[in-house]
Amino acid sequence: MKKHLSLPPHCPNDLERLQSYPVKLMQHQKEPTLQLVQKINYIIANNSATTLMLQEIARFLGEAFKVDCCCLVTVADEASNESHESIAVHWCSDEYLVIPHPSELFLSEHLLMELPVVQCAAEPFTIEDISTIQNSLVLGCQNLPLPIRSVLAIPTRFLGQNNGVISLIKFQPYDWSETEKQLLNLVESSCAIAFSQVAQAQLVASQQEHLQKSVQHQHLIKQLTILSRTNLELNQMLQLAISSTAESLQADRGLLILLKYTDPLFRTQPKKQIPKAKATVAAEWNRDTQNSTSKTNVEPQSFLISECGLCQRMFTDAGKPLIINDYRDLQEVWTASQLFAVDVLPAVLLVPLENQGKILGFLVLQQTTARNWQPPELNLVEMVCAQMSNAIIQSQTLRQVQTLVDERTAKLQSSLELQAKLHEKTRQYVEQLRELNHLKDEFLSNMSDRLRYPLTNMQMSIRNLRLPGIPPDRQARYMDILEQECTKEINLINDLLTLQKLESKQERPQFETIDLNTKIQGLIANFEPKLTAKALSINLDLPQDSLKIQTELESFNRILQELFTNACTYSEHDTVIHVQAFHQVEQLVDQVIIKVTNTGRSISEEEATYIFDRFRRGKGGRWTPGTGLGLALAKSLVQHLNGAIAVESTQIPDSQQSQVCFTLTLPQFSDESKI
Numbered sequence: 001m002k003k004h005l006s007l008p009p010h011c012p013n014d015l016e017r018l019q020s021y022p023v024k025l026m027q028h029q030k031e032p033t034l035q036l037v038q039k040i041n042y043i044i045a046n047n048s049a050t051t052l053m054l055q056e057i058a059r060f061l062g063e064a065f066k067v068d069c070c071c072l073v074t075v076a077d078e079a080s081n082e083s084h085e086s087i088a089v090h091w092c093s094d095e096y097l098v099i100p101h102p103s104e105l106f107l108s109e110h111l112l113m114e115l116p117v118v119q120c121a122a123e124p125f126t127i128e129d130i131s132t133i134q135n136s137l138v139l140g141c142q143n144l145p146l147p148i149r150s151v152l153a154i155p156t157r158f159l160g161q162n163n164g165v166i167s168l169i170k171f172q173p174y175d176w177s178e179t180e181k182q183l184l185n186l187v188e189s190s191c192a193i194a195f196s197q198v199a200q201a202q203l204v205a206s207q208q209e210h211l212q213k214s215v216q217h218q219h220l221i222k223q224l225t226i227l228s229r230t231n232l233e234l235n236q237m238l239q240l241a242i243s244s245t246a247e248s249l250q251a252d253r254g255l256l257i258l259l260k261y262t263d264p265l266f267r268t269q270p271k272k273q274i275p276k277a278k279a280t281v282a283a284e285w286n287r288d289t290q291n292s293t294s295k296t297n298v299e300p301q302s303f304l305i306s307e308c309g310l311c312q313r314m315f316t317d318a319g320k321p322l323i324i325n326d327y328r329d330l331q332e333v334w335t336a337s338q339l340f341a342v343d344v345l346p347a348v349l350l351v352p353l354e355n356q357g358k359i360l361g362f363l364v365l366q367q368t369t370a371r372n373w374q375p376p377e378l379n380l381v382e383m384v385c386a387q388m389s390n391a392i393i394q395s396q397t398l399r400q401v402q403t404l405v406d407e408r409t410a411k412l413q414s415s416l417e418l419q420a421k422l423h424e425k426t427r428q429y430v431e432q433l434r435e436l437n438h439l440k441d442e443f444l445s446n447m448s449d450r451l452r453y454p455l456t457n458m459q460m461s462i463r464n465l466r467l468p469g470i471p472p473d474r475q476a477r478y479m480d481i482l483e484q485e486c487t488k489e490i491n492l493i494n495d496l497l498t499l500q501k502l503e504s505k506q507e508r509p510q511f512e513t514i515d516l517n518t519k520i521q522g523l524i525a526n527f528e529p530k531l532t533a534k535a536l537s538i539n540l541d542l543p544q545d546s547l548k549i550q551t552e553l554e555s556f557n558r559i560l561q562e563l564f565t566n567a568c569t570y571s572e573h574d575t576v577i578h579v580q581a582f583h584q585v586e587q588l589v590d591q592v593i594i595k596v597t598n599t600g601r602s603i604s605e606e607e608a609t610y611i612f613d614r615f616r617r618g619k620g621g622r623w624t625p626g627t628g629l630g631l632a633l634a635k636s637l638v639q640h641l642n643g644a645i646a647v648e649s650t651q652i653p654d655s656q657q658s659q660v661c662f663t664l665t666l667p668q669f670s671d672e673s674k675i
Contacts, residue, residue, distance in 0.1 A: 040194070051087055053197075058072045067169060069092045069170075070091045070166075071166075072088070072090070087198060149174070151169050152167075163192055163199060238283040242254040253365070254366075255281055255283070255364040255366075256361065256364075258280055276306070278302055278303075282361070303338075307335070308336060315359065319354050324348040325370045340366070349373055355389045453485075454486070457481055458486060465482075495633055509640055509641055510552055513548055516542075520560065520579060530568045531568060538576070538579060539579070542579075549668060556641070562631065566596075567598040591666065612632055613632060638664065645663065647662050649661075
């Protein structure tokens with residue numbers, strides 16, 4: 001790589017000291033020639049081996065030879081294994097610092113190809129290789145649009161090797177004298193020493209720079225190794241990796257692109273086919289923003305491999321890195337995705353992320369200007385790609401393992417939950433079996449008492465009737481007991497048969513129209529003895545106009561009898577039983593509502609769930625004789641009439657008693673819909 005410097009002719013350094021040594025070409029005979037060499041040696045001795053020293057020598061020679069421009073160029077020895085950048089400095093006289101008409105001039109490259117003055121300048125013995133001089137002139141005046149007309153040049157040699165070129169330039173035709181050629185030949189050895197010192201200093205600086213870069217590269221690899229062992233997410237790790245790599249290599253832009261294959265089993269070798277895959281930018285870094293989270297405005301952020309010739313080269317070249325110094329200079333045009341923006345970033349380095357013959361993605365570094373990537377830099381990028389490939393595979397493996405663990409854990413958890421549910425179901429079934437067994441025992445005990453008690457009374461009455469000499473009044477009494485107990489037995493059996501018949505749903509209800517007000521009043525009249533025995537009173541709340549209802553009379557009577565019987569049985573002494581009946585329309589359905597409310601012991605929520613079950617009785621009736629069939633029969637009859645029945649218990653404030661309300665809901669059919 002060549003390095004070009006164009007420094008101003010006046011520098012605030014030791015060059016000012018030389019203004020006290022004006023050297024004029026016409027005074028060479030008066031001033032010893034050796035003094036010219038001594039002054040160059042003085043400059044070398046009192047300046048560091050930098051381009052500033054060459055700049056002072058160029059100015060001194062330019063003023064000494066009274067030329068328009070002086071160029072000094074270091075030349076690398078082709079036989080040497082050491083390589084360094086060529087350094088070129090030039091000095092111009094004050095009158096050519098500002099060119100009045102630059103459009104009328106042309107570059108020195110074109111001049112050296114056509115100007116015959118350069119070929120004439122090759123005749124002096126001090127010029128050994130015109131090609132070397134031409135290259136040095138192109139290097140030294142590459143960006144200097146000056147009208148070169150005459151050149152006197154000499155290559156410098158140090159330890160038997162060419163190490164630089166001195167070029168004296170005039171911008172008008174000029175016939176160089178032998179004295180000038182001899183003077184230039186005399187200063188050649190001193191300038192060769194200066195070139196050697198600068199080249200050696202450049203080599204040391206280059207070695208230090210390479211050493212520093214090597215340390216930086218090693219530090220980068222160490223950072224990436226540590227980074228891959230952290231708990232960062234893959235995207236965060238890739239973002240830090242591309243930003244560190246691109247910044248370390250002084251790239252203008254860095255991309256990490258991951259591939260998603262349509263065929264997950266695709267391998268690069270040996271077929272070298274172009275896969276069906278989608279490339280997506282996983283991480284990006286831009287020098288202009290210095291923000292690793294920034295994204296370029298180039299869309300889209302993903303593309304198909306089939307649409308990008310640059311990425312396809314990764315598969316046709318078996319995963320070799322793709323190096324493009326300048327995309328604009330390519331003889332073979334390769335299509336590139338808009339994502340790469342090669343018109344703005346023409347220098348492209350594309351290295352695959354590969355694992356076991358499968359390309360996982362690409363690491364891309366781009367420059368706005370042409371760049372010649374050095375082997376150590378390429379090695380570093382390949383090592384980074386290897387680290388990233390391992391990180392991606394490790395992340396995918398951990399993700400798969402974690403997914404498998406999560407699935408197994410979920411299945412185990414589901415199995416444990418299922419076992420817990422089964423255990424709970426089993427426990428509930430056991431509890432239900434225990435409850436059913438308890439109900440069976442209670443039912444058998446209750447039914448045994450209910451069946452045996454009337455039979456016992458009947459048996460005793462029959463025995464007493466057989467006794468001799470029983471008075472007629474006692475005979476009549478025994479007959480009444482016998483009839484009553486027989487009636488109870490018959491009613492119990494009839495209730496059981498009625499329940500069985502209602503459950504089979506073999507019969508449909510036979511509806512007829514009845515007067516609700518009259519029917520309720522008549523049924524209550526039959527309960528007057530029971531009401532009087534417990535000092536109970538009834539509060540009737542019936543419609544003023546007689547309410548008609550279509551229902552089955554026998555079932556309706558039995559339902560109300562059971563509700564009134566239950567209210568009388570479980571009401572506290574000297575309380576009021578409220579009976580309310582009214583008509584309502586709910587959701588376009590005509591209904592008749594009958595509520596029977598008494599004051600007594602409360603019914604818990606648990607009791608309310610089974611109070612209508614057969615042979616089940618609430619705690620409030622624990623000491624009251626009964627079979628537990630009344631409310632069960634009432635509910636079956638209500639369902640037979642397509643109605644509903646419910647119970648609600650409300651605690652009375654500041655009292656241990658509750659208001660227990662049974663609500664009967666029956667549909668109100670029109671005359672046309674009677675069945």
